[in-house]
Amino acid sequence: RVAARGRGLTKTYGGGEATVVALDDVDVDIAEGRFTAVMGPSGSGKSTLMHCLAGLDTVTRGQVWVGGTEITGLGDRALTKLRRDEIGFVFQSFNLLPTLTARENITLPMDIAGRRPDPQWLETVIDTLRLRDRLGHRPSQLSGGQQQRVACARALASRPRLVFADEPTGNLDSRSGLELLRFLRRAVDELGQTVVMVTHDPRAAAHSDLVLFLADGRIVDEMPDPSAEAVL
Ligand code: ADP
Ligand code: ADP
Numbered sequence: 001r002v003a004a005r006g007r008g009l010t011k012t013y014g015g016g017e018a019t020v021v022a023l024d025d026v027d028v029d030i031a032e033g034r035f036t037a038v039m040g041p042s043g044s045g046k047s048t049l050m051h052c053l054a055g056l057d058t059v060t061r062g063q064v065w066v067g068g069t070e071i072t073g074l075g076d077r078a079l080t081k082l083r084r085d086e087i088g089f090v091f092q093s094f095n096l097l098p099t100l101t102a103r104e105n106i107t108l109p110m111d112i113a114g115r116r117p118d119p120q121w122l123e124t125v126i127d128t129l130r131l132r133d134r135l136g137h138r139p140s141q142l143s144g145g146q147q148q149r150v151a152c153a154r155a156l157a158s159r160p161r162l163v164f165a166d167e168p169t170g171n172l173d174s175r176s177g178l179e180l181l182r183f184l185r186r187a188v189d190e191l192g193q194t195v196v197m198v199t200h201d202p203r204a205a206a207h208s209d210l211v212l213f214l215a216d217g218r219i220v221d222e223m224p225d226p227s228a229e230a231v232l
Helices: 046-053 076-086 102-113 119-128 144-156 174-191
Strands: 002-013 020-031 035-039 061-066 087-090 162-166 194-198 210-215 218-224
Touching: 002 046, 002 194, 020 046, 020 061, 020 194, 020 218, 035 046, 035 174, 046 061, 046 162, 046 194, 076 087, 076 102, 087 144, 102 119, 102 144, 119 144, 144 162, 144 174, 162 174, 174 194
Parallel strands: 035 194, 035 210, 087 162, 162 194
Antiparallel strands: 002 020, 002 061, 210 218
16 A cells, blocks of 8 residues: 555756756655655755655646545645645644744644544653643744654644654754654554655664655665665
8 A cells, every 4th residue: 555656756946047856757655554764965855755745845747646645736725634634744944833832833733623632642742752841832942852843743643644754853862863763663563654754864764664765856766674774
C-alpha cells in the first residue's frame, strides 16, 4: 500500500532566465506504515517535495495521490479537508501562532475541525515531547527547541495517517532529538502511521526504513534499512 504517490512531479519557480527547477520529473512512492527519510544538499528540493506531497503547494506538472485520492486538481475546500483529516505537517519554521499558548497551538487544528483529541494520546504526546511544564507559555516564551517540539506535538496530536516533518530535530539537542526520533519510530511501529522526514543528520536518518537522496530536484539514490555509517 502507498500512503502518498507522485508521478512526473515538476515544480518550477519564476520564469524566463530566472526559472528555478525545484523538482525535475520526480516519481516517488511513500509506503504506508513506513518511516522514510529525505536527504540531500540545501536547495535540492526536499521541502518542495514534502509540500507538494502534502498538498500544501501545487506542482507545475505531474500528479500527486494521497491514499487513493488524486489531489492534483482538487478544489481548495476538498484539499483542506483532506489535509485536516489525513496529514500532519511539521514546518521547518514551526508556524506557531504567537498569540496562543503551547497547548492552544497543539490542539488548534483539531479545534478548527471540531474534533476532540483522544485525551490519553494527547497526554502521551505532551509527555514524550517534554512539554508538560510549558503548556501555558506562548511561542516567544519558549526556546527554539521547545517551539520545535510544540510544532511536532501539533502535527501528531490528531494521530494523522501521514506525517511530514521538515528537519524536526534541527533545533533540538541530542537527547530531545533522540526522543523525538524514537517517538516517530513508535508512531510507525505501534500505530501504523506513515512518516516522511527531511533531515541533514545521518544519525537521524538511521532511524528510518528508507532514505531517499535528492540532488538538483531529482531522486538520485535510495537506501533501505540505513545505518548512520552507511548514510555518511
Ligand atoms: P531544500 O528543501 O532541499 O533546501 P527547497 O525545496 O527549499 O530545497 O528548494 C529547492 C529550490 O527551489 C531551491 O533552488 C530554492 O531556492 C527554490 N525555491 C524554493 N521555494 C521557492 C520560492 N518560493 N520561490 C522561488 N524559488 C524557490
Ligand atoms: P531546548 O533544549 O529546549 O532548546 P534551550 O537549551 O534552548 O532549550 O534553553 C534552555 C532553557 O532556557 C529552556 O528550558 C527555556 O526555558 C529557556 N529559554 C531559552 N530560550 C528562551 C526564550 N527565548 N525565552 C524564554 N526562555 C527561554
